[in-house]
Amino acid sequence: MAAALELFSRRDAEDVSIDDVATAAGASRALVYHYFGGKQELYVAALRSAAERLESRLRPQGGGRPLDELASGLACYFDFAEEHAAGFAALLRGGPANRTGEVGEIVDGVRQRLCRQVQKQMGVEEPGPVLRATLRSWIASVETAGLDWLEHRDIERPTLERMLVDQMVALLAVAARHDGDVGRLLEVLGERPA
Numbered sequence: 529m530a531a532a533l534e535l536f537s538r539r540d541a542e543d544v545s546i547d548d549v550a551t552a553a554g555a556s557r558a559l560v561y562h563y564f565g566g567k568q569e570l571y572v573a574a575l576r577s578a579a580e581r582l583e584s585r586l587r588p589q590g591g592g593r594p595l596d597e598l599a600s601g602l603a604c605y606f607d608f609a610e611e612h613a614a615g616f617a618a619l620l621r622g623g624p625a626n627r628t629g630e631v632g633e634i635v636d637g638v639r640q641r642l643c644r645q646v647q648k649q650m651g652v653e654e655p656g657p658v659l660r661a662t663l664r665s666w667i668a669s670v671e672t673a674g675l676d677w678l679e680h681r682d683i684e685r686p687t688l689e690r691m692l693v694d695q696m697v698a699l700l701a702v703a704a705r706h707d708g709d710v711g712r713l714l715e716v717l718g719e720r721p722a
Contacts, residue, residue, distance in 0.1 A: 530614070532574040537617035541571045572630045578615030579638045582608050586645060594717050595693060597649040602670070602689045609674045610685075617678065620671050642667055650713060658707035662699050669695060 531552035535544045546567055550557045564570040585604045592600065609616045619635065643663050647655055655663065670692055677688055697719050704711035714720065 529574055529577055532570050533578060533612075533618050534614040536571060536574055537614040537621065541567070544571075546570070572634070574615070575619055575631060575634045578612065578619040579634050581612060581615065582619065583638060583641060586642065594650050595697070595719075598646065598696060599689060599693050601645070601649070602692055605670065606674065606677070606685055606689060609678060613678050617675065620675060639664070639667055651716065652713065656707055656709055658703045659710050659713070662703040662710070666692075666696050666699055 532544075532549045535548055535552055544567070546557055546560050549567075549570060550560045553560070560570065564573055582605070585608045586601055619638070643660075646663055646667070647653070652659065673688060673692060677683065677685070697714075697717075700710055700714050700717075700719070704714050
């Protein structure tokens with residue numbers, strides 16, 4: 529699984545063969561087929577494994593201020609990205625052709641659960657359309673920032689994490705101009721709408 533994630537993070541799934549995975553894992557081609565059936569099944573299993581590991585890290589601890597919980601969640605997110613760079617990259621970099629079927633469900637499922645966790649940390653049960661779009665936009669920014677950071681590492685992680693929390697507050701402030709409920713949420717979070 530680790531060998532597959534490493535290969536899938538560096539190359540498109542279409543460009544990775546079962547032989548490549550078997551060689552990288554030090555296993556026989558027959559053994560890989562025995563356990564996974566084929567390349568698509570291996571790819572899906574590898575992504576599912578990466579998604580489960582990421583989600584297990586991001587379960588909220590509870591008890592803190594919402595923005596502190598958000599910052600704590602980001603630290604866990606970037607811990608995962610750093611410790612499991614191959615799995616993180618493979619999970620997020622699947623090309624457009626890989627965004628359908630099971631692969632799309634895995635990636636979209638992670639995003640939806642992350643969105644629900646952020647909502648829960650903010651005390652929001654059912655977000656309106658403005659807040660929903662804002663949270664989804666922020667999650668996309670976090671994913672992009674994670675991939676960029678892994679590639680360049682030219683910004684200190686704590687700085688990036690603080691910047692992303694500030695970005696959430698800024699996005700909420702903009703959203704508050706379009707939805708009064710988001711303005712009230714900002715006040716609950718201890719921020720004032722702009």
